[in-house]
Amino acid sequence: MAILEVSGLIHRFPDGTTALSGIDLVVREGEFVVVAGANGSGKTTFLRHLNALLLPHDGRVLVDGVSTADDPIRARRTVGMVFQDADSQIVGETVYDDVAFGPENLGLEPDRIHRRVTAAMAAVGLAGFEDQRPHLLSGGEKRRVAIAGILAMRSRVLVFDEPFSNLDYPGVRQVLAQIVALHRQGHTILLTTHDLEKVLAHADRLVVISAGRVARNGLPAETVKGIDALGVREPEASRNGMPLSSWLR
Template sequence: MIELDGVTCRYGRGGDGEGDDEDGDEGVDDATVAVDDISLTVPDGEFLVVAGANGSGKTTLVRTFNGLVEPDAGTVAVNGTPVDEDLVAARSAVGMVFQDPRDQLVAATVGADVAFGPENLGLAHDESDRRVDEALAAVNMAGRERERVDSLSGGERERVAIAGALAMEPDHLVLDEPFTGLDEPARRSVVERLRALHREGTSVVVVTHDLRDVAALADRIVGLADGRVAVDAPPEEAVSALPGLDVRVPEGGGLDEPTG
């Protein structure tokens, strides 16, 4: 379980160089509030969508889940342990896929990059290899382990980043705009993998401004505006309010499950 209590995050304070918020808005004023007094619980096994326009605070919010962003006020706990007391535990339990895959790819080849996390957990080679194979298959990258990361397209790099997080098999998987740059087959493959993870008991958090791929999978949708929670409801209730937050919803507000 991920628990946030009164979390507030500011940027630009004290000339620390954090003048851009994590959702892509540049040139924010000094001490801009990116996340404003948010309390939120993500239960084990929930599929949560955090929706909002650029600058709404959604990326900053989810980066507090495993300590990538430290709140200025409030507390964050993962599985009952405060994040600031055990960053290693938080980052093992909460897997994160960044909006820009260049921020997390660390190895020269596809296979080595996806294996980086499992190997750092000290897993046996057979187990690490199994995780790498399954994760790459999930994003339509099977058999490409030896390809160099720097030779890949932007969409392919996104898929490798997702595979790297999947290979960690975390309790909670957080994906920030995971479908950006993906072609239709890859989008369907990732959706199917997220559906399977959810059914297996992993809590999944998807950050997006476009609900068409994930609305039907969600148990709950939280919509942010100006750093605050504007919507917190089941999908059937949330979709009617979300267009007012500059969020794209399925045509007609339909919530039929995507087909693969």
């Protein structure tokens, strides 16, 4: 069953520059899709259309069968996004307040908010962090706070824009483990990254965007071959002919 259906998506920046030039993509519920592309290829612009932060100038984006242009609020409840800069998503004075922000804006009663926040924090390994100040946490912990905020909204689709950016090795391992666990729990995952080695072995599909178009779309082991021609570094393991299963570590 398709949870995301994008057809003929065109987006132009205010100066008239075309950022997306007719994107077509279908994502099935429960898939793990990695989106790759060179800087300026349109990856982040594309992701922002999935939860109606941006609306198409032409074409359409359907979230669970409903156009984002017709019901952007529904799209934002279904599709949660973790931005590259986790600090930009922090709005609460404490971790608990930050994770509770979304459910509070849904108008839920306090006991339901508490249950959602408690469950979301436990799911990302942040139980006991309720009273900590989020801006003082490590990079990996901030990303997990952002993920918890999305989980508290009960988002079925989780979108991550460069989730490993500026993280040290322990932070990368923490965040990757959470993303993989969320996929195993049934969430649909879309993720952009410049470092395919970290995540590609966990993915169902690799989509490559180049110059605002889908240039490749297929099984990771096949699609990654020769990806350098599209401005994305092909992992050494792929160059050496190692199977994807051997990348897991």
